[in-house]
Amino acid sequence: MSDAATTRRKIQVTVNGRQAEGEAEPRKLLSDFIREDLGLTGTHVGCEHGVCGACTVLLDGEPVRTCLMFAVQADGHDLLTVEGLAPGPDQLHPIQEAFWERHGLQCGFCTPGFLLTIKVYLAENPDPTEREVREALSGNLCRCTGYQNIVKATLRAAEILRSEPENADKASTKTTQRD
Template sequence: MSEELHDVRLVVNGTTHHTQVPARRLLSDALRHDLALTGTHVGCEHGVCGACTVLVDGKPMRSCLIFAVSAIDTEITTVEGLTEPDGSLGPVQQAFAECHGLQCGFCTPGFLTTITAGLAENPCPTHDEARDMIAGNLCRCTGYQNIVKAVERAAVLIEERTS
């Protein structure tokens, strides 16, 4: 017996997608497998590591904890949606590159989306606030120092682009 499929409309990175998913399909799986947006990584599948973080209506959410059917009528932003309209790196992505905020890159998409939301809420964080901003995301490679520097650099880049 095959599982019943549900029609869902997902607005991801400003584009509306129509797909059919089983009721228990996770948003992370729908993004990766149904929409071919593979920038969202799945690490622990328990909402602990943060690699699968996407923005849902501007708020960072663990996509491995959300069913795709519950994301209908929301605006979802993945790491692919953080670029500038011309395709160049967004400020958080640019800061990560400049500050060497990544090594293996597996956790990077979750950090980028988390930091994007964090800077939208607090555009000029102190060093401690920058550390707190990324506290829910795990990285095995970097030791976090360059990621914190990237948060601080991204804040400067955002300020420069908006002034």
């Protein structure tokens, strides 16, 4: 392995609203950096080739597959992982609530990737049909649920988010934009 690949570089990110800093070889995957160097093991690795979606996090608000990125590519960027989704220790995010209520998870391994994918999707499309939800989730694999209750949980999360006053304005604007 050449020196260029193994010389460690400094990486600074904002993760879940906090500044964090680490060092990694340029070849180190972002997924491994998040798990090992940032200690955030809620981001799971299921395939290492960008198909299963378990390792999805938000980079500057957009979903990315961290097994397809190098940690150095995230330098200077803003990350949101599953650990940063809930507003606090006493409260869950509405998508997490909906997953719990509708039994949207079984083994839970793919769940973090779904939650973050759905967060972005519902911001873009706050009132989706079941078919639209299925299409939005088609890049994430789950082997336990047959997606039945993930779809239901997503529709339920959309409902909760629409009913929350702070989201209502946003929701109506988005709906208009969609058309």
